Amino acid sequence: MNYTAEIIAVGTELLLGNVANTDAQMISEALSTVGVNVLYHTAVGDNAQRLEEVTQIARKRADLLIFTGGLGPTYDDFTKDVVCRTFGKELVFFPDAAATIQHYYDTVFCRPMPEGTLRQAWLPEGCTFFRNDAGTAPGCVFEADGTTVVLLPGVPSECTYMTQQQLLPWLRSRSPQVILSRDIRIFGLSEPKVQAMLSEVMDEAVNPSLAPYAKTGEVMLRMTAKADAEEACLRLMEPMLAQVRTILGDHIYGEDVGSLEEVVVRLLREKKLTLSAAESCTGGLIAKRLTDIPGASAAFCGGVVSYTNEVKHAVLGVPQDLLDEYGAVSEPVARAMAEGARRITGADLALSVTGVAGPDKDDRGNEVGTVFVGLSTPEGTAVRQLALGRGRERIRTMAAHYALDMVRRYLTDTQQE
Amino acid sequence: MNYTAEIIAVGTELLLGNVANTDAQMISEALSTVGVNVLYHTAVGDNAQRLEEVTQIARKRADLLIFTGGLGPTYDDFTKDVVCRTFGKELVFFPDAAATIQHYYDTVFCRPMPEGTLRQAWLPEGCTFFRNDAGTAPGCVFEADGTTVVLLPGVPSECTYMTQQQLLPWLRSRSPQVILSRDIRIFGLSEPKVQAMLSEVMDEAVNPSLAPYAKTGEVMLRMTAKADAEEACLRLMEPMLAQVRTILGDHIYGEDVGSLEEVVVRLLREKKLTLSAAESCTGGLIAKRLTDIPGASAAFCGGVVSYTNEVKHAVLGVPQDLLDEYGAVSEPVARAMAEGARRITGADLALSVTGVAGPDKDDRGNEVGTVFVGLSTPEGTAVRQLALGRGRERIRTMAAHYALDMVRRYLTDTQQE
Numbered sequence: 001m002n003y004t005a006e007i008i009a010v011g012t013e014l015l016l017g018n019v020a021n022t023d024a025q026m027i028s029e030a031l032s033t034v035g036v037n038v039l040y041h042t043a044v045g046d047n048a049q050r051l052e053e054v055t056q057i058a059r060k061r062a063d064l065l066i067f068t069g070g071l072g073p074t075y076d077d078f079t080k081d082v083v084c085r086t087f088g089k090e091l092v093f094f095p096d097a098a099a100t101i102q103h104y105y106d107t108v109f110c111r112p113m114p115e116g117t118l119r120q121a122w123l124p125e126g127c128t129f130f131r132n133d134a135g136t137a138p139g140c141v142f143e144a145d146g147t148t149v150v151l152l153p154g155v156p157s158e159c160t161y162m163t164q165q166q167l168l169p170w171l172r173s174r175s176p177q178v179i180l181s182r183d184i185r186i187f188g189l190s191e192p193k194v195q196a197m198l199s200e201v202m203d204e205a206v207n208p209s210l211a212p213y214a215k216t217g218e219v220m221l222r223m224t225a226k227a228d229a230e231e232a233c234l235r236l237m238e239p240m241l242a243q244v245r246t247i248l249g250d251h252i253y254g255e256d257v258g259s260l261e262e263v264v265v266r267l268l269r270e271k272k273l274t275l276s277a278a279e280s281c282t283g284g285l286i287a288k289r290l291t292d293i294p295g296a297s298a299a300f301c302g303g304v305v306s307y308t309n310e311v312k313h314a315v316l317g318v319p320q321d322l323l324d325e326y327g328a329v330s331e332p333v334a335r336a337m338a339e340g341a342r343r344i345t346g347a348d349l350a351l352s353v354t355g356v357a358g359p360d361k362d363d364r365g366n367e368v369g370t371v372f373v374g375l376s377t378p379e380g381t382a383v384r385q386l387a388l389g390r391g392r393e394r395i396r397t398m399a400a401h402y403a404l405d406m407v408r409r410y411l412t413d414t415q416q417e
Numbered sequence: 418m419n420y421t422a423e424i425i426a427v428g429t430e431l432l433l434g435n436v437a438n439t440d441a442q443m444i445s446e447a448l449s450t451v452g453v454n455v456l457y458h459t460a461v462g463d464n465a466q467r468l469e470e471v472t473q474i475a476r477k478r479a480d481l482l483i484f485t486g487g488l489g490p491t492y493d494d495f496t497k498d499v500v501c502r503t504f505g506k507e508l509v510f511f512p513d514a515a516a517t518i519q520h521y522y523d524t525v526f527c528r529p530m531p532e533g534t535l536r537q538a539w540l541p542e543g544c545t546f547f548r549n550d551a552g553t554a555p556g557c558v559f560e561a562d563g564t565t566v567v568l569l570p571g572v573p574s575e576c577t578y579m580t581q582q583q584l585l586p587w588l589r590s591r592s593p594q595v596i597l598s599r600d601i602r603i604f605g606l607s608e609p610k611v612q613a614m615l616s617e618v619m620d621e622a623v624n625p626s627l628a629p630y631a632k633t634g635e636v637m638l639r640m641t642a643k644a645d646a647e648e649a650c651l652r653l654m655e656p657m658l659a660q661v662r663t664i665l666g667d668h669i670y671g672e673d674v675g676s677l678e679e680v681v682v683r684l685l686r687e688k689k690l691t692l693s694a695a696e697s698c699t700g701g702l703i704a705k706r707l708t709d710i711p712g713a714s715a716a717f718c719g720g721v722v723s724y725t726n727e728v729k730h731a732v733l734g735v736p737q738d739l740l741d742e743y744g745a746v747s748e749p750v751a752r753a754m755a756e757g758a759r760r761i762t763g764a765d766l767a768l769s770v771t772g773v774a775g776p777d778k779d780d781r782g783n784e785v786g787t788v789f790v791g792l793s794t795p796e797g798t799a800v801r802q803l804a805l806g807r808g809r810e811r812i813r814t815m816a817a818h819y820a821l822d823m824v825r826r827y828l829t830d831t832q833q834e
Contacts, residue, residue: 012628016449016598017447021442026434027434038432038434040471041438042458043457050457054457076628107806114613115609211433279704283704283719284703284704284705288699288704291698291700291813294776303721304721304732305701307714307717311718314763344731345731
């Protein structure tokens, strides 16, 4: 089945600009990995009549309609009712869905279900029910008059879970063609730079295709091959992968990995080394990202968030005269922070970050975006100075990226730029 | 003029999921401030036929159409052509627009204009031209057959500039109506519980309207009033606000605030108190959230991420015999962590969090989701035990919420549940 799709997001919060329609982006990206062509995104508010009209338009111009949002237990959750009415389906009670909702309350919320919760277990007759392990609203898929209709919850974490764990496997099972993607993750090069380096490869890329996806401070390349079997996809990808690896070299931090921190935790575990961190302007972001990874405790022992000079001195042991002479945002203090974190935690390696995230310059006149990143190892301590431009959140994210990449390069023995 | 609007984004990159449609969010939020009711968002690819069909649908269901994207100088930028064809307008050369493009090349790019650049200076006959000081593609607004059509560039920075500097002033000069919203933020009650408590208020809410928005672990209520002036909106909201405040009491942690951490930082600054944190299972998340707030350094001095027992003992001074006897996930260790963080950082208050975020039980058999949260103050140390169910990310988020709420309740002198 070669679908053309429309993604219909239901929720007044989208039309008020309260949130961006990230579900549509995430689903589109996911569908591109299974060869589904998305032609339209639509967002409509919590209004039954307009939702019905939108559904009528969509069924005429696409054959796969994916609805997000409005599946919850409350009065303004009527996506199922409207879609069923439009396609002439009844809502029927699904005991299996009810059981998973009950299970979620028992094991995750650990409290009794409020009245009305099991409204969510009523689904279109004849549908395939999509179990939701990330929340309580089940999803589903059904077919009617040549149109395939998918209902997914709108909460982004649940929508992502359902798309990856339920929708994609269901779509894959219906396609004779195998589509295989490989995500190549790159740090330290801008997207235009990656495109310029790979322009010849990209110009010739048909099957596999090669498309860049910009993320904050990094670039992802997705290589996608279509064939009748997985092995054929892999054979198609091999020569292009080799070219890309040669051209981008150690700017590639991983393939088919979740994040830079995932790579760092894996490398630390492989080498049986431990890491700690002393964070000033990143304020715990590096620790948070490393501990997002299950099993991080074997690699990351913790660290210090030293947001004031007092904590830098009292907890990390940064000498007061360094703080007085050079200020907190300086090479000597970054060095002393990394060495202090390594000493007090007993970790093999320690990172440090100190800088100006803004909105204002620091009291020494350092520009917003000035950041020092340090790495202390048994062989010594290195410090890099960065100029990360503007934007508090972006500066913090980039500083954490650079720090984690410094550890990755140390552990893989690749040259720092 | 009381507009109902549709925002139409043109660009295949949206349908591939390369970027989210942040323009639509930004424009929607801007329009809500001038009383424009956005009813639909649509995204369509760089395809002239589908764009024309989308435009035909939109003019039937909205009277203000805002197009973003496809105004550039290249072959796949044909939004203007398609929109003009649909509304029976000719494109004519605007010398003023050409002059601003030339000016941008002279003063910002500092290089000669490439051939074809001045295609951008051809605009619909009779339109009001929107000067673009953030890029080269001019925007415009025109009216045809009772429909108002706005064209804006798609690059987010340019789209934002044009919306704020050109579109909003143009609309304000035409709209007598004002919309005012108030966001009521709630912690400690589930969304169904909030709905049950407020069911009578919600049933009667027309103007102002009252709608709940679920976020991870908290609930937001948005009250929205429409009237001909700001004061009239405020008068409309006052009685319902009073009702909601009475019913929800101190579960409301703030109104029109960004987050629990923003409230905690503000309260700390008001009371001239400082906070630190000793984090185990949250791994830096509390510190990260507090330091997301600009100006946090006056209230949050930092803390320790003690992901291993060694760091709990060596850095926080948790007695080894407590760790041996009770294990890391226990009331006595949470207490000693909070007291240790307070002692070594010199902060007035200190939080601690220790628990099992999963995916597995800890070595003492504590269930996933078992979390102890402590708060040490000059008056003593309190520890709460929580059962947060499953899901690593959710447990960490909820543990941080509970910890921050503990500080909020201490600072506002409200009873812990």
